[in-house]
Amino acid sequence: MYGTKSKIDLAFEYQSQVAVLRPSIHSRRANLTVKFQDLYGFTVEGNVDDVNVLNEVREKVRQQGRVWWALEASKGANWYLHTTIGQGSALTSSLKFSALANAITLKKLIRKGIPPVLRPKIWFSLSGAAKKKSTVPDSYYDDLTKAVEGKVTPATRQIDHDLPRTFPGHPWLDTPDGHATLRRVLVAYSFRDSDVGYCQGLNYVAALLLLVMKTEEDAFWMLAVLLENVLVNDCYTNNLSGCHVEQRVFKDLLAKKCPRIASHLEALEFDVSLVTTEWFLCLFSKSLPSETTLRVWDVIFYEGAKVIFNVALAIFKMKEDELILTHHVGEVINILQMTTHHLFDPDDLLTVAFDKIGSMTTNTISKQRKKQEPEVMKELDQRIRRLNSLRMEDK
């Protein structure tokens, strides 16, 4: 009966049916768990309340869409591209003012969410992917994928291994077409930057980029700009040193912004990077519901990697009262997992991330990174030496 409908329509249909259940005390008492597909085709398991939240979110997305269209009508199409401040010394002061006004509007607007239909276009220009692409010949991606076709490297072997293990069960990603497309993007990137090659985690990031961007070439450029310009260097290379740095910076920030949680977890001997490493490497794609993840990415692509800290801190902050009552590592992890998996309303998370955590500039984060780098390098270096000495003994 749904034969002619697209997957997304199907998801809508199912959810609106389920929503009717709300008034029923019986269903609520029974705490019914339902399975359905979300906007991006992921199977979600949730209770009746979760379904209602998702319906509210969908309505908010629609309203947000209207705001964007209205702005386009009043300011002109692509108005958001004219927001660069500071560089245009040739601009007249009135133009500068309008650029500044646009920038402020845009920042607020993006924190409230980019409508899914506009995402490909806006991400592509605001992240710098369009600019990156424009510096090479148009045929770059095609040439690259053709040139590397059929080549076998350690990276391609690992990519092949992970393709069916990337969001298994997804209606498009987990099909021969989905696997082949994801493979081309990941393999192409592994040749573009052989220091990164392939790092587990990128499979999830690239897969989600494909779902949003719709075309593989755009997804490839988004991946490139993310790794080369947005995120801290060496997050995914060799020994993940960049990721180690981020984890240390995060621990310091947690102690500063959420001191009660930090000291309680320290007393439990719970190292927060046990859970946050995955958040940083997969940019929340394995933990948050898809629309919530993408709302986080909206802001990352505009404001930068510091946003990951805001969001990670917010997840802890939201559960402060529960976290400080825990007695055991397992409880902490359960709370954090339950929280992330059920964050169906992106605004619940982003309000805390930006209003309650307080602002952190990219500059302060950079300083923190600089401070941590030598220590991380020293530790990794010592470790490698120890391992090498073990190997020598083996011989």
Add this chain to the structure above:
Amino acid sequence: MARNANKSLQAKLVLLGDMGAGKTSLVLRFVKGQFSEYQESTIGAAFFTQVLSLNEATVKFDIWDTAGQERYHSLAPMYYRGAAAAIVVYDITSMDSFVRAKKWVREVQRQANSSLTMLLVANKADLEDERKVSNEEGEEYAKENGLSFLETSAKTAQNVNELFYEIGKRLAKAKSSHETGMRLHSRAGQDRGGLFCCA
């Protein structure tokens, strides 16, 4: 001291091994009794708990299932620090994974706490036709290094429960020998959270 039946211990257990060796699948078979052919790749690590009731004691496992890709190696100490037991897993259809397993064994012997119980596990025993690492090879290596050795299949469940029971029994035994006063469990900072009694 003799109330063995009520004894309860909490133990941190870590799984190490090459990517795709089946670490997560082994844990999910044990914890949930489930298996899926294509298990999502683990990033960083995943955490599970399971309680095992033995005659000797009730063992509460905190299981850290780690990411297998080589570059994630640098995160491993965080997971095996303070562990009471480690399972090093390889895939019988991949010689590379066996080589990698040996490296893990060396590292854990050296870096983790000395009372740690380590087992070597050859997984995917159901894929006999594609076998690259013989049973004897694995067994011999385990013997040389004083490890228990089991061939398992997360898919068919072969030896999976046995594996965790074996660990549970060993931990219970180690615990009771501490309790009978031979040597008090040292409470040096880094061993905390490894194996402790909460009965």
